[in-house]
Amino acid sequence: MKISADDIYKSVGDIRAVNPLIHNITNYVAMNNTANALLAIGASPVMAHAAEEVKEMTTLAQALVINIGTLSSAWVRAMGEAFHTALKEGLPVIIDPVGAGATAYRTRTVRELLDTGHPAMIRGNASEIMSLADGRLKTKGVDSRSQSDEALRAARSISENNQCVVVVSGAVDYVVEGQDVVKVANGHPLMTRVTGLGCTASALCGAFAAVEKDTLSAAVQAMALVGIAGEMAVEKSAGPGSLQMHFLDCLYNMSAVEIQERLRVEV
Amino acid sequence: MKISADDIYKSVGDIRAVNPLIHNITNYVAMNNTANALLAIGASPVMAHAAEEVKEMTTLAQALVINIGTLSSAWVRAMGEAFHTALKEGLPVIIDPVGAGATAYRTRTVRELLDTGHPAMIRGNASEIMSLADGRLKTKGVDSRSQSDEALRAARSISENNQCVVVVSGAVDYVVEGQDVVKVANGHPLMTRVTGLGCTASALCGAFAAVEKDTLSAAVQAMALVGIAGEMAVEKSAGPGSLQMHFLDCLYNMSAVEIQERLRVEV
Amino acid sequence: MKISADDIYKSVGDIRAVNPLIHNITNYVAMNNTANALLAIGASPVMAHAAEEVKEMTTLAQALVINIGTLSSAWVRAMGEAFHTALKEGLPVIIDPVGAGATAYRTRTVRELLDTGHPAMIRGNASEIMSLADGRLKTKGVDSRSQSDEALRAARSISENNQCVVVVSGAVDYVVEGQDVVKVANGHPLMTRVTGLGCTASALCGAFAAVEKDTLSAAVQAMALVGIAGEMAVEKSAGPGSLQMHFLDCLYNMSAVEIQERLRVEV
Numbered sequence: 116m117k118i119s120a121d122d123i124y125k126s127v128g129d130i131r132a133v134n135p136l137i138h139n140i141t142n143y144v145a146m147n148n149t150a151n152a153l154l155a156i157g158a159s160p161v162m163a164h165a166a167e168e169v170k171e172m173t174t175l176a177q178a179l180v181i182n183i184g185t186l187s188s189a190w191v192r193a194m195g196e197a198f199h200t201a202l203k204e205g206l207p208v209i210i211d212p213v214g215a216g217a218t219a220y221r222t223r224t225v226r227e228l229l230d231t232g233h234p235a236m237i238r239g240n241a242s243e244i245m246s247l248a249d250g251r252l253k254t255k256g257v258d259s260r261s262q263s264d265e266a267l268r269a270a271r272s273i274s275e276n277n278q279c280v281v282v283v284s285g286a287v288d289y290v291v292e293g294q295d296v297v298k299v300a301n302g303h304p305l306m307t308r309v310t311g312l313g314c315t316a317s318a319l320c321g322a323f324a325a326v327e328k329d330t331l332s333a334a335v336q337a338m339a340l341v342g343i344a345g346e347m348a349v350e351k352s353a354g355p356g357s358l359q360m361h362f363l364d365c366l367y368n369m370s371a372v373e374i375q376e377r378l379r380v381e382v
Numbered sequence: 383m384k385i386s387a388d389d390i391y392k393s394v395g396d397i398r399a400v401n402p403l404i405h406n407i408t409n410y411v412a413m414n415n416t417a418n419a420l421l422a423i424g425a426s427p428v429m430a431h432a433a434e435e436v437k438e439m440t441t442l443a444q445a446l447v448i449n450i451g452t453l454s455s456a457w458v459r460a461m462g463e464a465f466h467t468a469l470k471e472g473l474p475v476i477i478d479p480v481g482a483g484a485t486a487y488r489t490r491t492v493r494e495l496l497d498t499g500h501p502a503m504i505r506g507n508a509s510e511i512m513s514l515a516d517g518r519l520k521t522k523g524v525d526s527r528s529q530s531d532e533a534l535r536a537a538r539s540i541s542e543n544n545q546c547v548v549v550v551s552g553a554v555d556y557v558v559e560g561q562d563v564v565k566v567a568n569g570h571p572l573m574t575r576v577t578g579l580g581c582t583a584s585a586l587c588g589a590f591a592a593v594e595k596d597t598l599s600a601a602v603q604a605m606a607l608v609g610i611a612g613e614m615a616v617e618k619s620a621g622p623g624s625l626q627m628h629f630l631d632c633l634y635n636m637s638a639v640e641i642q643e644r645l646r647v648e649v
Numbered sequence: 650m651k652i653s654a655d656d657i658y659k660s661v662g663d664i665r666a667v668n669p670l671i672h673n674i675t676n677y678v679a680m681n682n683t684a685n686a687l688l689a690i691g692a693s694p695v696m697a698h699a700a701e702e703v704k705e706m707t708t709l710a711q712a713l714v715i716n717i718g719t720l721s722s723a724w725v726r727a728m729g730e731a732f733h734t735a736l737k738e739g740l741p742v743i744i745d746p747v748g749a750g751a752t753a754y755r756t757r758t759v760r761e762l763l764d765t766g767h768p769a770m771i772r773g774n775a776s777e778i779m780s781l782a783d784g785r786l787k788t789k790g791v792d793s794r795s796q797s798d799e800a801l802r803a804a805r806s807i808s809e810n811n812q813c814v815v816v817v818s819g820a821v822d823y824v825v826e827g828q829d830v831v832k833v834a835n836g837h838p839l840m841t842r843v844t845g846l847g848c849t850a851s852a853l854c855g856a857f858a859a860v861e862k863d864t865l866s867a868a869v870q871a872m873a874l875v876g877i878a879g880e881m882a883v884e885k886s887a888g889p890g891s892l893q894m895h896f897l898d899c900l901y902n903m904s905a906v907e908i909q910e911r912l913r914v915e916v
Contacts, residue, residue: 144680144696146411150577155622160577161481162411165454168487175484187699187723189454214695217709220702308901310684310694355689356897363623367575413678417844422889427844428748429678432721435754442751456721630890634842 116297116331116382120375123336126327127369131157135177135325138201139318140164140194142184142213145311148359149180152315155366156340158322164193173200177325180318181234183224184213191224198228207235207324207333211317215239216246229277235330237273238282238317238338241266248272263289267296280334282320284313288338292331299335300379301342308355312362316341335380343377344369383564383598383649387642390603393594394636398424402444402592405468406585407431407461409451409480412578415626416447419582422633423607425589431460440467444592447585448501450491451480458491465495474502474591474600478584482506483513496544502597504540505549505584505605508533515539530556534563547601549587551580555605559598566602567646568609575622579629583608602647610644611636650831650865650916654909657870660861661903665691669711669859672735673852674698674728676718676747679845682893683714686849689900690874692856698727707734711859714852715768717758718747725758732762741769741858741867745851749773750780763811769864771807772816772851772872775800782806797823801830814868816854818847822872826865833869834913835876842889846896850875869914877911878903 136159141149146162153160163172166189173179179201181194201208212225225247228234237247241262248269263285270281270291283289288299306312320337327333348361403426408416413429420427430439433456440446446468448461468475479492492514495501504514508529515536530552537548537558550556555566573579587604594600615628670693675683680696687694697706700723707713713735715728735742746759759781762768771781775796782803797819804815804825817823822833840846854871861867882895 142696143410143677144684147414147577147681150411151622151626154575154577161484162409162452163481163485164452165487167455168453168485171485171487185696185698188701214697217695218697218702218705220699220705308688310681310688352898353895354898354901355685356894356901359685359897360623360627360894361620363626364619364621367621367623410677414681414844417678418889418893421842421844428751429676429719430748430752431719432754434722435720435752438752438754627890627894628887630893631886631888634888634890 116295118297118332118335118380120371120378122332123340123374124371126323126336127156127340129326130322133326134159135322136161136175137178137180137318137321137325138163138173138176138197139180139182140190140197141180141182141314144184145182145314148311148315149318151363152366153318153322155363156319156322164190166193169193169197170200173197173206174204176206178321179206179208180211180321181208181228182211182213182314182317183221184314186221186224195228198232202232207321207330209236209238209317209320209324210234211314212237212239212243212247213314215243222246233278235324236280236282236320236334238284238320240284240313244273244281244283245269267291280330282334282338284316290331290334290338295331297331297335298381299338299342300381301339301346301377303346303349305349305355305358306345309359312345339378339380340369343374346377347373383562385564385599385602385647387638387645389599390607390641391638393590393603394423394607396593397589400593401426402589403428403442404445404447404585404588404592405430405440405443405464406447406449407457407464408447408449408581411451412449412581415578415582416585418630419633420585420589422630423586423589431457433460436460436464437467440464440473441471443473445588446473446475447478447588448475448495449478449480449581449584450488451581453488453491462495465499469499474588474597476503476505476584476587476591477501478581479504479506479510479514480581482510489513500545502591503547503549503587503601505551505587507551507580511540511548511550512536534558547597549601549605551583557598557601557605562598564598564602565648566605566609567648568606568613568644570613570616572616572622572625573612576626579612606645606647607636610641613644614640650829652831652866652869652873652914654905654912656866657874657908658905660857660870661690661874663860664856667860668693669856670695670709671712671714671852671855671859672697672707672710672731673714673716674724674731675714675716675848678718679716679848682845682849683852685897686900687852687856689897690853690856698724700727703727703731704734707731707740708738710740712855713740713742714745714855715742715762716745716747716848716851717755718848720755720758729762732766736766741855741864743770743772743851743854743858744768745848746771746773746777746781747848749777756780767812769858770814770816770854770868772818772854774818774847778807778815778817779803801825814864816868816872818850824865824868824872829865831865831869832915833872833876834915835873835880835911837880837883839883839889839892840879843893846879873912873914874903877908880911881907
């Protein structure tokens with residue numbers, strides 16, 4: 116697979132033209148960021164979690180994003196209902212397993228979703244992805260080199276078992292489909308000091324999956340765009356407060372040339 | 383009715399002097415924006431939804447804002463209790479029917495509130511307002527000219543049936559009371575790329591209604607101020623991220639001259 | 650007790666080095682601000698409230714922050730479970746009694762927590778602190794001089810009864826432990842026009858308590874740092890929108906010299 120700047124910019128254009136409705140069942144912390152990032156790129160966000168409407172809302176959407184960052188039993192039920200509705204409708208589903216591995220409840224919630232169907236993508240950091248693969252509820256401190264290797268093995272295993280794309284976010288993002296791995300080296304460390312940018316990446320994966328039918332390509336495009344917008348924003352920023360603002364402005368104004376100049380994807 | 387810049391600036395001064403407490407039962411996405419916009423204009427926001435306190439909080443407030451953007455059954459009950467408490471206390475109530483028409487649950491929730499009492503105002507976009515008038519749960523795609531006409535008919539009908547002011551937000555806002563219509567042409571398209579600015583407008587309608595007893599006038603003033611602050615903010619902004627920031631700064635610093643120069647209200 | 654700029658900067662260095670995990674059970678309005686402020690200072694925020702995981706999450710944390718700004722019965726139960734877990738684990742707990750005194754439910758919720766154990770700190774404004782001391786559910790309007798005196802008496806009484814530090818926030822913050830009082834005169838009035846800065850102060854108290862074992866000192870350091878970051882941010886800001894952004898940038902970039910030049914603490 117080859118991802119070019121033109122591919123990304125074409126998808127951005129499609130998102131801006133189509134304004135796909137992205138149904139988010141996400142955490143309280145990142146809801147506002149997520150909605151603003153989707154609006155900035157041209158998509159239409161909607162949040163809905165009530166038993167009375169969650170399935171109906173999913174049927175109206177072009178993609179579903181499930182994020183377990185602040186879960187509770189009613190929300191977990193809503194996630195399940197939305198997930199199954201989306202699968203029945205043929206919609207791409209993105210799962211963000213925030214905190215999986217930190218508590219048993221989070222790990223179990225994601226595993227139970229995965230037991231009932233295949234999402235299009237799972238996007239998490241190394242600890243979260245590893246917790247989904249091997250049944251360990253706590254990840255041990257390991258040096259980052261071996262953690263990367265272990266996370267990559269976990270991602271491949273999850274991808275094969277669940278027939279989905281798995282994204283391991285980090286200094287370099289690994290986008291994995293079966294044995295295929297694409298590395299995305301865009302981004303900046305300051306982005307880890309802004310809450311919800313990982314959640315935002317997952318939401319944008321939803322927007323890209325709504326217009327790009329090749330799921331691996333959609334994931335790579337979304338991760339690259341988030342990284343590029345982050346890099347550009349950091350250059351204008353004095354710290355994490357201004358980064359959050361410039362990130363949205365950069366997403367909104369993103370041009371083909373900017374993507375071209377900065378794209379760092381390696382198959 | 384005639385609304386002058388002086389009327390608006392007088393209300394802003396009253397809000398700054400009185401710091402009216404505005405009780406918001408609103409959605410998770412817009413809570414932070416809404417609170418910040420109320421603080422920037424000089425009001426005091428409070429959020430409370432628990433069965434144990436919702437009525438008591440309403441009795442402390444000078445206006446109540448009900449926004450159904452992320453509803454669930456417990457919140458809908460709280461909305462009903464706060465609504466009836468506010469009516470008993472003679473407080474102005476503003477209803478923002480976010481997503482009415484998209485799901486049956488949202489449409490039904492607002493209709494059931496309206497069946498039990500008269501709010502001071504309902505503020506929504508054309509689809510939302512039309513869904514409340516005619517029983518259709520989904521709005522059809524129609525060209526914007528005829529949509530405006532249809533929304534205006536819907537607003538008139540809702541206004542008469544519920545003895546309230548109805549605001550149809552859009553490129554031009556229509557503020558309707560019975561057969562009277564005031565058009566507010568302030569605002570900028572970039573505002574639609576920031577989440578929660580509609581919710582913010584509803585919250586500010588609450589602040590204006592707390593100090594201006596003529597409800598139609600309060601609605602026009604609030605919608606004009608939001609539009610003017612948005613226009614001013616766009617001129618300083620590089621995109622939706624900076625717009626959100628400058629919008630709050632502009633609200634906070636709004637002067638009589640700025641309102642005078644930009645006000646575009648037509649009766 | 651003597652607090653120097655070096656003490657504060659040492660704690661900031663420790664937070665940046667250790668990245669303590671701060672478990673927040675807080676309100677919907679301030680969650681995003683709180684998380685961003687903790688990230689900006691170098692801590693790791695986590696939000697969790699589900700019965701299924703709240704205790705497990707607390708055991709992973711280095712401090713617990715309980716904020717009742719948007720409470721409901723399920724959240725109150727979670728607060729109690731996290732509180733008792735934290736006490737058993739020997740973690741510092743910070744309680745922010747948002748709106749105590751405004752409704753009986755809020756006052757009762759905090760009192761019931763205090764009946765079952767001793768937090769490390771309670772941080773609130775004068776009305777909130779007074780409501781916890783004397784059983785009055787509504788505070789009367791009193792002139793600010795006598796309110797300060799009354800709040801200080803209340804803080805001393807609460808501190809002695811609950812063996813904890815009590816912070817009364819205001820133009821000058823009073824940090825009280827038994828009969829000891831430290832005044833922190835940093836800060837700026839514009840900070841009251843940004844939602845959630847009080848909640849942020851409580852969260853940062855948690856981060857400081859995670860690295861500074863002297864609780865009185867931790868509270869003074871946190872309140873001084875928030876005030877200094879606020880002052881510095883105001884100087885760069887055109888209003889409350891930009892203040893919110895610059896506040897995070899200032900926290901992130903805070904240097905020893907800036908603390909030295911601005912620190913206004915009086916024992």
